[in-house]
Amino acid sequence: MTFTSRVFPLDTLDVPGGTETVLPGGRHLFPLLPEAFAGVERIGVLGWGPQGRAQALNLRDSLAGSPIRVTVGLRPGSRSAADARALGFTEEDGTLGDWLTVAAASDLVILLIADAALAAHHEEIFGVLKPGAVIGLSHGFLLGHLRETGGEFPPGHGVIAVCPKGMGDSVRRLYEQGAEVNGAGINASFAVHADPDGRATDLALGWSVALGAPYTFRTTLESEYLSDIVGERAILLGAVHGMVESLYGRFRLAGDDEVTAYERSCEAVTGPIARTVSRAGLRAVREELGDAERDVFDRAYTAAYGPAREIVAEIYDEVADGTELRSVILAERRLVAREMSRIGGSPMWAAAPRVQARRGQVAVAVEPFTAGVFVATMVAQIDEFAERGHPWSEIVNESVIEAVDSLLPYMHARDVAHMVDNCSRTARLGARRWGPRFQAAYEQVAFPAAELPADAKLLKAFDEHPAHQALAAAARLRPSVDIAVA
């Protein structure tokens, strides 16, 4: 999708079928921020979850030395107040306060409270906004919710979204690493949903630059919502969890001990496969295999693609229909008094510490069967998004880059719970809901078919896939900094 800016220099990405405009980021652009934020004296960040925390910190750092103030707004009795104060947002200097008070005093109000809270309280927040204040979102959820309930954004206010393509924790970590490597950060999409005075695009771009996004691409709020909610249920969280559980079980049933089975499943995915994709793209995973291994990859790819695609299509239908959103609301009601169920309690995770202890001594290979299943599932999601008309930047970020650069490192550092449970409530629920569907599809449909000959047509489509070009173009805009997860 194309756009223009009165403030920032833009670039063009070659994508299948044309070009997309992108904004390359970097700290050298910070002096331009006051111009992009013209008309905004106070930014109110509502919420101190992973995204709220990261964005408030990044914005404050980026805008240091400008007159623009960042204030954090919390719900009454929020348990986050102590951490916010410890990081320098305080009532005393007016940078911490009640969320409605902060919203009423801000020119840009960034809504980073949890989806369920947003569903419950958005009308109160809309009600206190200053005339001309701009509403900022990092997620299309509220649009979906308003549609389901027949509500609407308040007229007369800009509505913009800047959506980092990675979890909140990584938005802050990579920004900090960006002090050393200019441009390290998490890519973001932006959308302009309402623009009463023509300021909205540059305001959104400024916000994204201030967050440290290496590059920013354009989307719509609806497209963001769909790709984000579907992606977290598919390759980003749900499918990759179901996948490693099923692969571990398969290797154990075939006779591997626990450590070997873990290395051939989870460790292979989060280690060498993710790094290969990040370094050299999807085709490299297959090309760097020997001939016999490539045959195993091809059969696994062939067997897994169809079943994975069916589930991604099912997820997409249900997210687009509003059905999935209703299940999230119902779940939040049930979970008022209770913790979410444990994820990652199965025996495989007991092997993780032993595997992690021997890193450096042992080089874990790209397990070809695992790689075939992983790449097939990734391509299945890419294909579903392409069929549904998403912009290519969004497709490759939601299907590849966010996985290998932002999320899988968390599973690599510890386990699946560390990855999934550092994400939003909606993502955590979605992963629990759909991960098992992928697991069953691999165990009951894909693996039984994995001895069958590979499908040459399917593999040709993989080899010639337009996504490789889009992915390479995106990679050129990114500094290759691997996130350092503690």
Add this chain to the structure above:
Amino acid sequence: MTFTSRVFPLDTLDVPGGTETVLPGGRHLFPLLPEAFAGVERIGVLGWGPQGRAQALNLRDSLAGSPIRVTVGLRPGSRSAADARALGFTEEDGTLGDWLTVAAASDLVILLIADAALAAHHEEIFGVLKPGAVIGLSHGFLLGHLRETGGEFPPGHGVIAVCPKGMGDSVRRLYEQGAEVNGAGINASFAVHADPDGRATDLALGWSVALGAPYTFRTTLESEYLSDIVGERAILLGAVHGMVESLYGRFRLAGDDEVTAYERSCEAVTGPIARTVSRAGLRAVREELGDAERDVFDRAYTAAYGPAREIVAEIYDEVADGTELRSVILAERRLVAREMSRIGGSPMWAAAPRVQARRGQVAVAVEPFTAGVFVATMVAQIDEFAERGHPWSEIVNESVIEAVDSLLPYMHARDVAHMVDNCSRTARLGARRWGPRFQAAYEQVAFPAAELPADAKLLKAFDEHPAHQALAAAARLRPSVDIAVA
């Protein structure tokens, strides 16, 4: 729930908190059928799926010698016409025809076409009904659909439901066995949703007697719908599938060979555990264990109850909300051009023939861990239904009797696909959707907790559970005839 009849002698069931009226069935009641069917000269059975086929055959046999005619109505081009003709429903003698033509000529129109077809065509069918014709359903789906879409039943027509608590194939088989053992059959619930002329109750009871129901109890269309749709996603199909997959994997990982693991999981459930429950109720499963085994049962029960209950609650919320029904409609659209995914392709089912071949030579025991998980899941569903206010007859039929007497024998005869894929489309979709959730809950939450001490309070609640009384009362009304599955 209570009711009265002008035609049939009734009985009373003692249930927790009171009594429920029941109609004991049997072939000796067939001479009373013309009186129950007063005003009905022609019954039109629309549809020739498993229920349509079974009900048309049973009704015709039961009403042989009366002036009441049973006609089968099929959609144009239906592939079922040949089988219907082979069984004596023919165009020549006016007992087979186009569904709308048959509907227009019938005094009782029994809608046994698939749910999706009913959703698409019910208005056409309503449009051709004779004045005063009664609409018959065997499932509450249409009520749910009308609610979702703001539609309604046509005024001036009785709306009744008779819902056999077992799959269509078993409704016919046990009826045929009932020629030898009077009263063999599948229990049914009945509901009267609209009764413009006071005939509806006895008409429904007559229909149920004619189907061969050993006993008939009363419910509402809404209650039937909820318990049926939830039940098939939980203990009846979904949960038991997820359960045996997870148990098999656990036993294999512990070192059992394939046959032993299958016998300790699936075979134990469908064989000795199901037979014990059928013969002597739920408590007997635990009481007939030795001390050490009972401890294993108790820990497994403790570990599995909570996670299973959470998922049953989630399913119930989503069925009651309409969300689950929307997902069924979406799935039917996606599956217009494609088969449903394979169920039961995982390695465990390859062991089934070997296990079945050695029946008779080897006595499979009640595996205590498996039994704990199974009984806990069954009680979790019972408790959820009780909390939501379902009548006790319905609770024990949908949670226990239908499982052990109608469905598990199909898995015992062959495999899970034989059981699940002989059920309705909605059931088949629901089992595929929720089975994996139970599997993941057992693998990730329940089994890791199964070494912890048993919860004495939970087990006391099991021992003192009001369901045992309701189950024993229901058992007294049933002849103990085990269904003979080919």
